[in-house]
Amino acid sequence: xxxxxxxxxxxxxxxxxxxxxxxxxxxxxxxxxxxxxxxxxxxxxxxxxxxxxxxxxxxxxxxxxxxxxxxxxxxxxxxxxxxxxxxxxxxxxxxxxxxxxxxxxxxxxxxxxxxxxxxxxxxxxxxxxxxxxxxxxxxxxxxxxxxxxxxxxxxxxxxxxxxxxxxxxxxxxxxxxxxxxxxxxxxxxxxxxxxxxxxxxxxxxxxxxxxxxxxxxxxxxxxxxxxxxxxxxxxxxxxxxxxxxxxxxxxxxxxxx
Numbered sequence: 001x002x003x004x005x006x007x008x009x010x011x012x013x014x015x016x017x018x019x020x021x022x023x024x025x026x027x028x029x030x031x032x033x034x035x036x037x038x039x040x041x042x043x044x045x046x047x048x049x050x051x052x053x054x055x056x057x058x059x060x061x062x063x064x065x066x067x068x069x070x071x072x073x074x075x076x077x078x079x080x081x082x083x084x085x086x087x088x089x090x091x092x093x094x095x096x097x098x099x100x101x102x103x104x105x106x107x108x109x110x111x112x113x114x115x116x117x118x119x120x121x122x123x124x125x126x127x128x129x130x131x132x133x134x135x136x137x138x139x140x141x142x143x144x145x146x147x148x149x150x151x152x153x154x155x156x157x158x159x160x161x162x163x164x165x166x167x168x169x170x171x172x173x174x175x176x177x178x179x180x181x182x183x184x185x186x187x188x189x190x191x192x193x194x195x196x197x198x199x200x201x202x203x204x205x206x207x208x209x210x211x212x213x214x215x216x217x218x219x220x221x222x223x224x225x226x227x228x229x230x231x232x233x234x235x236x237x238x239x240x241x242x243x244x245x246x247x248x249x250x251x252x253x254x255x256x257x
Contacts, residue, residue, distance in 0.1 A: 001062040001106050007137040012130050014137055017055050017066040022048045024077025028122035038156040038184055041120045069134055078125035081134055085115035110146040135169055136208050143201045150195050156183055157190040166194050170204030
């Protein structure tokens, strides 16, 4: 499994999630919670402690590599993010494949594909470029240190702002899986899936870095062959009797990028 690592940017520092982050996570999650309609965010010290324990259990099992998001200028914990869905494609071909199991010594194995997710920020840290820089740090580590072939993302298809933020990274929408899983609100949700491939990374990186240098959110990357999540959700909703969420059912509280 990949070793924990500290990733540092100008606005943001990603630290391996640890028990000493519990107090900071509880404080961050206790700010205005209106933007957490689709994202599980701990509320209070006990919930934050349980959140960290579960994340570290996933890390110990090789399923995830979680981070605390720390604001660089004051050292304050402002949220969390992680690598998950780690997949390994090295070694002899085994059929059927066993996802998430590395070949050889698991202590030195690095993944060939990964997902970035479970990201949330305190209300006061949203819209300041912290999320964009955190994604840049994670993507750079995945593509340039691990040399992965693909990084994927997913979002509740109703969370249009989160979908737009992912697309601004240059990720391509692979489609919307209808009635995919149970949502945070208890309803059955559709899920939008995205990815960036290794050959797409140089272009995506250049766009993200340019926008961060200008102090603006990442600009939309080119996706001529991909349907955007907003269009995909609209297409699903337009089908009579379709399974997808309809505009009049959407909760207006969106996770801010």
